[in-house]
Amino acid sequence: MSSPDPLPSKASSGRRGPGVMGFLWRLLLLIALAETSLFALMSPLGRVPAAAMRLSLAAITLFIAFLLVPSLHRERDGLPAGVLVAWSAASAAAVLLLLAINGRNTLELAATLPAAIAVFAAMLALCGAVAALATLGMGLHRTHRIVLIAGLLSGAAPLWLGPLAATWAIAPEVTVRLSLLSYLAGMVDYDVLRDQWFYQRTPLGGMRYSYPPALVTTLLLAAAGIGGLLAAARRDRMRRGEGVRPFRFLFPLHEESAR
Amino acid sequence: MKFPRSIGTVLATVMLSFSLHATAAEDPVMDPELRSKGRRAADYGMHYLRQNQAEDGSWSKSVGITALALRAFLESHRGYSTQDGAFITRPIAFLLANVKKDGAISESLQNTNYNTSAAIAGLVAAQRPEHEEVIRNAQNFLKGHQIDEAEGYAPDHAYYGGIGYGGDERPDLSNMYMAIEALSASKLAADDPTWAKALTFIQRSQNRSESNDQPWAANDGGFTYMPGWSPHGGSGSYGGMTHAGLFSLMMSGVAKSDARVKAAFDWVRANYTVDENPGAKNNDGLFYYYNAFAKSLYVYGEKEIEDSKGMRHNWRNDLVAKLLSMQAKDGSWVNPYSKQWGEGDKNLVTAWAVIALNLATRVPPDSH
Numbered sequence: 001m002s003s004p005d006p007l008p009s010k011a012s013s014g015r016r017g018p019g020v021m022g023f024l025w026r027l028l029l030l031i032a033l034a035e036t037s038l039f040a041l042m043s044p045l046g047r048v049p050a051a052a053m054r055l056s057l058a059a060i061t062l063f064i065a066f067l068l069v070p071s072l073h074r075e076r077d078g079l080p081a082g083v084l085v086a087w088s089a090a091s092a093a094a095v096l097l098l099l100a101i102n103g104r105n106t107l108e109l110a111a112t113l114p115a116a117i118a119v120f121a122a123m124l125a126l127c128g129a130v131a132a133l134a135t136l137g138m139g140l141h142r143t144h145r146i147v148l149i150a151g152l153l154s155g156a157a158p159l160w161l162g163p164l165a166a167t168w169a170i171a172p173e174v175t176v177r178l179s180l181l182s183y184l185a186g187m188v189d190y191d192v193l194r195d196q197w198f199y200q201r202t203p204l205g206g207m208r209y210s211y212p213p214a215l216v217t218t219l220l221l222a223a224a225g226i227g228g229l230l231a232a233a234r235r236d237r238m239r240r241g242e243g244v245r246p247f248r249f250l251f252p253l254h255e256e257s258a259r
Numbered sequence: 260m261k262f263p264r265s266i267g268t269v270l271a272t273v274m275l276s277f278s279l280h281a282t283a284a285e286d287p288v289m290d291p292e293l294r295s296k297g298r299r300a301a302d303y304g305m306h307y308l309r310q311n312q313a314e315d316g317s318w319s320k321s322v323g324i325t326a327l328a329l330r331a332f333l334e335s336h337r338g339y340s341t342q343d344g345a346f347i348t349r350p351i352a353f354l355l356a357n358v359k360k361d362g363a364i365s366e367s368l369q370n371t372n373y374n375t376s377a378a379i380a381g382l383v384a385a386q387r388p389e390h391e392e393v394i395r396n397a398q399n400f401l402k403g404h405q406i407d408e409a410e411g412y413a414p415d416h417a418y419y420g421g422i423g424y425g426g427d428e429r430p431d432l433s434n435m436y437m438a439i440e441a442l443s444a445s446k447l448a449a450d451d452p453t454w455a456k457a458l459t460f461i462q463r464s465q466n467r468s469e470s471n472d473q474p475w476a477a478n479d480g481g482f483t484y485m486p487g488w489s490p491h492g493g494s495g496s497y498g499g500m501t502h503a504g505l506f507s508l509m510m511s512g513v514a515k516s517d518a519r520v521k522a523a524f525d526w527v528r529a530n531y532t533v534d535e536n537p538g539a540k541n542n543d544g545l546f547y548y549y550n551a552f553a554k555s556l557y558v559y560g561e562k563e564i565e566d567s568k569g570m571r572h573n574w575r576n577d578l579v580a581k582l583l584s585m586q587a588k589d590g591s592w593v594n595p596y597s598k599q600w601g602e603g604d605k606n607l608v609t610a611w612a613v614i615a616l617n618l619a620t621r622v623p624p625d626s627h
C-alpha cells in the first residue's frame with residue numbers, strides 16, 4: 001500500500017508482524033473481550049432469549065474483531081489478504097466457541113452456524129472495504145477508522161433513519177437493509193427491531209418491513225469483501241514499480257523475517 | 260264494489276310508509292338510514308378490496324392483511340361464503356399455502372403470532388370443516404408462544420402470560436388481543452390455562468393499581484401498550500389499547516360486572532370520541548382504534564354510552580357517520596394523519612373499516 005501516513009513505529013522499524021502467536025493472542029483477546037462484554041450487557045436484563053443472545057454475541061464479536069484486525073500492524077507490507085480472510089474465519093469460529101461456552105445452543109448447530117457465517121461475511125466485507133479504500137491513498141489506519149464509523153452508523157441506521165422511514169421519506173425496507181445489525185438479526189432469526197429496547201426508540205418496529213434475504217445478502221457481503229481485496233491487490237501490483245509490495249493472498253506471517 | 264285504482268295506490272303507499280316508519284321506530288340499536296348507508300359503504304369498501312386483490316387472492320402480500328380482508332367479506336351483511344367464488348377461495352388458499360410445520364400461518368418470520376392470529380380468525384369465519392386441523396395446529400402454535408415458565412419466565416415477570424409479534428419475546432397488549440380474539444373464535448376450552456395466564460398479562464397492562472401489581476400503574480382504568488410503556492409517552496392509557504383491553508378482558512371470561520371491566524368502561528365513557536384516537540399522538544393507530552372500538556362495544560352490548568358529562572351517545576351511529584365521512588371516492592380508507600402501524604396501507608385500513616362497519620351495522624341477536 002502506498003500510504004502517506006506515518007507508520008506506527010513498530011511497523012516501520014521492520015519488526016516482525018504479529019505472526020501465528022500474535023494472531024492467536026488476538027483471537028484469545030477477542031474471545032475474552034466479547035464474552036466479558038456480553039455478560040456485562042446481559043446481566044442486568046435477566047433472562048435473555050437464545051436468539052437475542054446469538055445476535056448480541058455476533059454483533060459484539062464483529063465489533064471487537066474489526067477493532068483488532070492483525071494486518072493493521074503490517075501496513076508497510078500492504079494488507080495481507082490471507083490474514084484478513086483467516087481473521088474473518090477466526091471471528092466466526094470465536095462466535096461458535098462463545099456460544100458453546102455460554103452453555104446454550106451447543107448442540108443447535110443449525111441455530112448457531114448462521115450467526116458465525118454472518119460474522120464471517122460481514123467481517124470480510126468490512127476488511128474488503130478497508131483494503132479498497134486504502135488504495136485511494138488514505139492510509140490503513142485512517143481507512144480503518146472510516147470503515148469502523150461507517151459500520152457503526154450502519155448498525156444504528158434504524159435509530160437515526162427510523163424517523164424518516166416513519167414519514168415515508170424513505171422506505172422502511174431501505175432503512176432495515178442498510179443496517180448491518182439487521183443483517184445479523186435476520187441471520188439469527190431474531191426480530192431485533194421489535195425487541196423492547198429498539199421498539200421503544202425507533203418507529204420502525206411498528207411498520208411493515210422484512211429483514212435482508214439471508215443467503216443473497218451473505219453472498220453479496222462476501223463478494224464485496226473479496227472484490228475489495230482483489231481491487232487492492234490489483235492496484236498494488238500495478239504500482240510495484242513505485243516500491244509498493246504487492247497484495248498477497250498467501251499467509252504471509254513470516255515473510256518479513258525472510259526478506 | 261270496484262275500488263278506484265288511484266285510491267288503491269294511495270292506500271298502498273300509505274301502508275308502506277307506515278310499515279317503514281314502524282320499522283324505523285322499532286330499530287333497537289341504530290338509525291336505520293345510517294345502517295343502510297353504513298352497509299353501502301361496506302359494499303364500496305369490499306369493491307375496493309376486490310379491485311386490489313392480487314392474482315393469488317392475497318392483499319399486500321401479507322397473511323395478516325389477507326386474513327383481515329377475507330374476514331371483512333365473510334362477516335359482511337352480504338353473507339359471502341366459499342360458494343361465492345375465487346375472490347373468497349383464493350385468499351383462503353393463500354393462507355393455507357403459508358401454513359408452517361410448527362402450525363404458524365405466516366409469510367414472514369417476524370410477525371408469526373400476529374399473522375397466525377389473524378389467519379385463525381379468517382379461517383374460522385370461512386366455517387369449513389376441512390380447515391379444522393390447520394386451525395387447531397395454529398391455536399397450539401399461539402399457545403406455545405405465550406410467555407410462561409416454558410420460556411423461563413416466572414409469574415411475577417411483567418412479560419408473563421403475554422404474546423408478542425412472534426419474532427422476539429417482547430409481548431404487548433395489541434398482539435395479545437389479536438391472539439385472544441383468535442383463541443376465542445377457535446373455541447379454546449374455557450378451562451385452558453392459557454386464559455388465566457393471558458389475564459395476568461392483560462391486567463398488568465391496565466392502569467388500575469388494585470389489580471395491577473406493577474409499580475407504574477395509575478388508576479384511570481384505561482390500558483397501555485405493554486406493562487409500563489406506551490408509544491405515546493410514559494405508560495398512559497389510550498383509546499386503541501383500552502378498547503383492545505376491554506375486549507380482551509371480556510373474551511377471557513371476565514364478567515361485565517367485574518371491577519376491571521367497569522374501570523375500563525369508565526375510561527371509555529370519560530374519553531368517548533370518534534374524532535380521534537384519544538390519548539394517542541398524531542392520531543397514530545386511528546383505524547385500529549375504530550376497529551377495536553366496534554369490537555369491544557359490540558361485545559359489551561350497550562346501545563348507548565353515557566359520557567362523564569352525562570351526554571348519551573349511540574356509538575353505532577357515531578362510528579358509522581365518522582367512517583362514512585372518511586371514505587375515499589374509490590371506496591377505500593386510509594389514515595390521513597399517520598402511517599404508523601401500517602395505516603398507510605389502504606388494503607389494511609379498508610379491511611379494518613369494513614370489519615368495524617360490519618359489526619356496527621349488524622343487528623345483535625338479543626336486540627329484539
